[in-house]
Amino acid sequence: MGAECHHAESAQPGLEGVALANAVAAAQAQCERTRERLTPPRRRVLELLLESDGPMKAYDLIAAYGQDGEPAKPPTVYRALEFLERLGFAHRIESLNAYVPCRMEGAGHRAAFLICECCGAAQEFEPDFSAQFAAAEIAGYAVRTVTLEARGLCPACKVQT
Amino acid sequence: MGAECHHAESAQPGLEGVALANAVAAAQAQCERTRERLTPPRRRVLELLLESDGPMKAYDLIAAYGQDGEPAKPPTVYRALEFLERLGFAHRIESLNAYVPCRMEGAGHRAAFLICECCGAAQEFEPDFSAQFAAAEIAGYAVRTVTLEARGLCPACKVQT
DNA sequence: CTAGTTATGTTATTTCATAACGCTGCGGGT
DNA sequence: ACCCGCAGCGTTATGAAATAACATAACTAG
Numbered sequence: 259m260g261a262e263c264h265h266a267e268s269a270q271p272g273l274e275g276v277a278l279a280n281a282v283a284a285a286q287a288q289c290e291r292t293r294e295r296l297t298p299p300r301r302r303v304l305e306l307l308l309e310s311d312g313p314m315k316a317y318d319l320i321a322a323y324g325q326d327g328e329p330a331k332p333p334t335v336y337r338a339l340e341f342l343e344r345l346g347f348a349h350r351i352e353s354l355n356a357y358v359p360c361r362m363e364g365a366g367h368r369a370a371f372l373i374c375e376c377c378g379a380a381q382e383f384e385p386d387f388s389a390q391f392a393a394a395e396i397a398g399y400a401v402r403t404v405t406l407e408a409r410g411l412c413p414a415c416k417v418q419t
Numbered sequence: 420m421g422a423e424c425h426h427a428e429s430a431q432p433g434l435e436g437v438a439l440a441n442a443v444a445a446a447q448a449q450c451e452r453t454r455e456r457l458t459p460p461r462r463r464v465l466e467l468l469l470e471s472d473g474p475m476k477a478y479d480l481i482a483a484y485g486q487d488g489e490p491a492k493p494p495t496v497y498r499a500l501e502f503l504e505r506l507g508f509a510h511r512i513e514s515l516n517a518y519v520p521c522r523m524e525g526a527g528h529r530a531a532f533l534i535c536e537c538c539g540a541a542q543e544f545e546p547d548f549s550a551q552f553a554a555a556e557i558a559g560y561a562v563r564t565v566t567l568e569a570r571g572l573c574p575a576c577k578v579q580t
Numbered sequence: 581c582t583a584g585t586t587a588t589g590t591t592a593t594t595t596c597a598t599a600a601c602g603c604t605g606c607g608g609g610t
Numbered sequence: 611a612c613c614c615g616c617a618g619c620g621t622t623a624t625g626a627a628a629t630a631a632c633a634t635a636a637c638t639a640g
Contacts, residue, residue, distance in 0.1 A: 295586085295587080295637085297587070297588080297636095298588095299587090299588075300587095315626085315627085316626090316627065316628075317626070317627070331589070331590065331591090332627085332628070332629080333588085333589080333590085333628090333629075333630095334588075334589075334590095336627090336628065336629075337587080337588080341587095352513035352514050352566075352568070353513050353566060355626085355627065355628095370551065370554075372554075372555055372558055372560045372562070374560070375563065381558060381560075383554050383555075383558060384554070385550075385551070385554075386550035386551070386554070387550075387569075388550070389546075389547035389548075389549070389550060390531065390546065390547070390567060390569055393531075393533075393544045393545070393546070393547070394533055394544075394569055394571070397533055397542060397544060397574075398573070398574035398577070399533045399535070399542075399569070399571050399572065399573055399574065399577075400571045400572045400577050401533070401569045401570070401571040402536065402570055402571040402572070403569070403570050403571070404567065404568070404569045404570070405513075405514060405567070405568050405570075406551060406565065406566070406567045406568075407513075407565070407566050407567075408548075408551055408555055408560070408562045408564070408565045409562070409563055409564050409565070409566075410555070410560050410561045410562040410563040410564070411560065411561045411563070412559070412560055413558075413559035413560065416559070416560075416561050456606095456617085456618080458618070458619085459619095460618090460619075461618095476595085476596085477595095477596065477597075478595070478596075492620070492621065492622090493596085493597070493598080494597090494598075494599095494619085494620080494621085495619075495620075495621095497596095497597065497598075498618080498619080502618095516595085516596065516597095
């Protein structure tokens, strides 16, 4: 994923082993609570996102989908992503055409990201949209969702060249 | 552009005649001040954006480019859009894959939009990113640009069904 | 069990964006 | 005046991202 620099992309190391299993199990449990179904393709895509060190493109997911190297068909992955986004298990980063697993505990529908233009890392943070909601109210808009993406340099890339 | 509803999309009526000419002339003047060149394709794409009632897709611009009905080649339009964005004359709306002319006076690199999911209107507003900058600073990020897109219903669509 | 709904598999296509290459025309230096 | 370097453009082709459409399978409530 590191597109422009050589730093190890370790800001958000992917999950493995037990941590991965726990994360998937947590998603499973939440689904059962809300009568949603974490079906095999959905689970598989969630796993891939959680394992990744950084944002994944849809076609990265498609290529990585089959344990045997067989790619998925695009709709399989896009449908899974739609589900994961709806449930809040994943977010789309519009400015990258890429996807990340949600790293925030129980954050509902709010998402905000700090995106490093050097190494490609994307860090989710808890947004405070009060100023934006105020602006929306003045304009008479009923806001449903807000996406915010701040681009710049992460601490590691800021230091080096 | 109105995708899902029948309301007139009049929130941001396009410019015509003298108003259009004035807007283009203002861009021209600013270019001259900064030694940038508002070449014919750039001027043409800017005109098309200013004339439009709402966000335009890249291929809308491509189709509308020639006064004689001849479409442009994609790179022509994408290069012009890149220029217009760099100069702050236009903004890309990531969540729509669409472009709008900048409506804010002298706003530098900040852009924020209220997007109606019913009629497709996109209203630019003056963002206050102080909360986000604070969050970025805590995380050690050096932010360069921020894009914010709030999706919901505009006043007109909120009232009707 | 069976009808309705939700999810998946599959094929094909559409939409969005950029790579690569050569030509042109303007501006700066000597 | 020259020519040289670079920004901009035209053109062909391709790559990347996302969805349409339709058939089949799997749950679930009655």
